[in-house]
Amino acid sequence: MTGFLGGPPLLSVQDLTIGLRRPGGRSVAIVEGVSFDVDPGQRLGIVGESGSGKSLTLRAIAGLLPRGVEVLSGRVEFDGRDLLTMKAKDRRALMGPQIAMIFQEPMTALNPVTRVGDQIAEGPRRHLGMSAKEAGELAVSMMARTGIPDPARRARAYPHELSGGLRQRIMIAMAVSCGPRLLLCDEPTTALDVTVQLQVLKLLEKLCDDTGASLVFVTHDLAVVNQTCSELAVMYAGHIVEAGRVKETFRQPRHPYTRGLLESAPDFDRPERELIPIPGFPPNVADRPPGCPFAPRCGYVREHCTDAVPPLLEVLPGRLAACYESDRLVEVLV
Amino acid sequence: MSPVSAARTASAETTDTSMLRVSGLTKSYSRGTSLLSRLGSSGPSTLKALDGVDLDLRPGEILALVGESGSGKSTLAKILVGSTTATGGQVFYRGTGALARRDRESSRRVQMVFQDPYSSLNPRLTVGRMLAELLLLHKIVPRSEVRAESVRLLNLVGLEEEVLGAYPSQFSGGQRQRLAIARAIAVRPDVLIADEPVSALDVSVQATILDLFTSLRAELGLSILFIAHNLAVVQHLSDRVAVMYLGRIVEIADTRELFAHPRHPYTRALIDSIPRMREGSVNDAFELDGEPPSPYDVPAGCRFHPRCALASEICRANDPPLLQVRPAHESACLKADELAAIPLPEPPQELP
Known part of the structure; x- marks a missing residue:
């Protein structure tokens, strides 16, 4: 994703791989080859299920990875400077005035x-x-x-x-x-009651409007992303599998996993719709299936899906999907 | 609502036919009386978790209980399964025997499924041992049939015989919740109390567990009290909904009726706060101001009045009872008619 507005992005994550380094040089990648940009004032929602790597990606940007987990490769550029190679002291000086983080559990x-x-x-x-x-x-x-x-x-x-x-x-x-220019939010409303959630989401929106700050918002709740963000990245098993504008992507998802998420969650405005669960469960990151990580649970799977991990390619103007069969997903979900 | 349950709800008009009925239920907790806790706190020292709850669970229905944290939902569940006792009021089982004494037989009838399938299963018991223990303790089947019965239970919740020898740690969250449900139905209860059973699960597996509740209701004729905060889930699953606020039921109606014609401003605020998948469906009219008040200090008059946009003098002076406002629909609001005049947000337009 390049800057939608043409200017340089505020945050640019390039080919980020996060994992556990094992003695003997073998390492296990939990997040693999993740790339995205966030422009000034833009609001990006990252959705995915537990274990998809969405929170680790956010924590890597903030420099707050848990002990034992580290960035194995890639770049995280903020305002043109690589956060990963700068001195710890310089990076700390950015945290607060330039980049700030909001966590799920304030206690x-x-x-x-x-x-x-x-x-x-x-x-x-x-x-x-x-x-x-x-x-x-x-x-x-x-x-x-x-x-x-x-x-x-x-x-x-x-x-x-x-x-x-x-x-x-x-x-x-x-x-x-x-007055940070980038706000990183890790499930900031998940622990709150629904009435309070609405207040907090509106507050975040207003603060971003007032200060022009960019937002990266990690959540598992698609409806919260729909109300808070303009851009979307869907993560599955450590990879971004689809990215694009929120409304367009929800209307016509081009990756079977995105579609599965939308069809499995109850929608308050469509109570009669039948829920379609995604069969199976996400793979263990230490033991990913060959090829597309979603292939074992996918209804669109074909033989070539297990040959190699599908690259994240532009399938529509402004839309990326990592799926060999993306062309078959043309249905519009209302 | 399935035709079966519709017929059941229709024939269950009188409270005598209810599966479980609570009447005037109260539960208070006192602040500690140690010197330290008396020094550390001021103000009222009694927390009213439940403040006069009347509710009936009809045979074969799924009744959802919704409300903010601290509204008393989980306290009510604990009293119903007998893990705590009420301060006042009564619990009736099938119109007759009060569930005051918790003998083995009455505890068998009402079973619970918890929110967190990671902490509610004993990590040291295999699935087979866990089920066998229950089946023998409650004398559900003779020892020779334990294995066959265990397999039957596992199949009911969508698991295979192979898992009998496995430990809970070998399962994913969704499968653990299936195990917890198998354990609950093993003793052939009449009532299942599910406290946020899907909120700890990933979206893609939530749907399978919701379907499981529906099919168990149909196959075993269970009555289910489903405690949840996600109103989209509630709308999908339940026949009726009861809304709790600060220890009391403030509105109760059939699911479709409640969401189409809310007659309590708190219900209305809940509905208007739901994050939506479509644009234009959020209404600012009933966004709540402020925080839920402390259950140590319940407001006089209507307990909702400090946060209510419609509150007036009579609301500050009178504590409204739960009254019928429409057919099969009760609300505890003095302004229910006034609220009815404020239209719900337009249903979102279908995209072309």
């Missing part, structure tokens, strides 16, 4: 023994050189912006004193306090 991402106002103020003090007083005031105003009622009082609270929705707002206030 584990917030420091339990520090008042939430102080946690929000820490970034502006460190990165923007604000005094404690200025940063404290900024924290309260950020909390007000994220829709926290009575922010001055709540700033003195500890995380455990707040509800899940408020904690998620605190984390968003913390993430945007230094």
Whole structure:
């Protein structure tokens, strides 16, 4: 994917492979050859099931891979600079003012023994050189912006004193306090009730509109992507299998897995539709089947599918799919 | 709704025919009385998890229970399976015997399937041992028939005989949930309580588990209380829906009726908050402000009034009872008629 607007992308992930390095040089790739660009102001949703590698991809961008998992090859360029080869100190300096991350479970991402106002103020003090007083005031105003009622009082609270929705707002206030240009979100609303989810999604949307920040949003919920993002990447077994504009892709998916996801999930607006489960389950990444990783579960499979991994190719203007049989998927799902 | 269940629901108008009925059920928890917990907290010290719940589960129906976290859904489930006791109120089984005493026989009748199939199965028991233990303890079949019965159960949930010797860790999430369901139906219960049974599963396998509930209802005549937060799933699976808010049922109706004619503003807000696959179906009118209030301090009057766009003086003064607002449709809202006048968002246009 190149910059849709013609300018250079803000984030460019190129041929990223993430995995476990085993003693003796043999390594196991969990994410394999993932490439995508995110333009300034663009909102990309990455969907996939558990184990598809969507969260690891996001964490690799943020430099927060779990212990033992590392980037085996590829580049992650932010604003033209490769994050993976720069000094740790330089990379840390980008985290906060340029790139910020929002996690699924705010209770584990917030420091339990520090008042939430102080946690929000820490970034502006460190990165923007604000005094404690200025940063404290900024924290309260950020909390007000994220829709926290009575922010001055709540700033003195500890995380455990707040509800899940408020904690998620605190984390968003913390993430945007230094005005980042790229927001990375890892299932930020999965732990929230549906009414609170809507509030948080609208808040994220508004913050991005106001600041022009780009968004990479990882989730398993297709409807959430539909309401939040403009671009979509579908991951399966460590690969991007389809990418394109959200609405167009949902309307006419060109990869059987994308289609399977759409047909297996209940749609509130079409209660009478029968759900069609995807047979089988995802492969173990250490033991991928030969060829297309989706082939064993695919209804469109033909003999040549197991010969080699299908490349991600443009099948329509602005649409990429990694499927030899993509031309047979022409049906429009309403 | 299948014709069978429609006939069943129609013939189940009187509460005497209900499979399970709760009446005026309450459950409160007190804050700890240790010095530390008294120093650490102020304000009311009693949490009302359930605050007067009346509900009946009809034979052969799938009744969904929806509501925010903290609304009391799981507390109700725990009381029904007997893993905790109610503070007040009663549970009736088949119109007669109260389920107050939890002997082996009454616990057999109501079985539970939990959200997390990873932590709800004993990792040290093979599938065969797990099922055999239950079948023998409850004297479901003589020892000589245990294996045949185990295979029958596995086939019912879509698993094969080969898995008898396997441990839970060898299964995927969806298969584990099948095992948990096999375990629940092994003792031939009348009622299955499923607490968020698909929310920990991947989308592509959710559908198979939902289908399994439908087929078990048809084959075994089970009555199912299905606790869920995903309204698209609820709409797909259930015959009736009960909406809980802060420890009380605030609206209950047949599924189609409830989603087409919501008569409680909270139900309406839930519906309007669902992320949709189509454009133009989201309505801002009923986006909720603020957070759910603390169950330690339930608002006076209507418990929903602080977040309700329609609330007025009478709502602050009166605690509305659950009343019939349309045929087979009850709501606990004093403004139900006013809400009816606000149209639901237009159904999204079909794409050309």
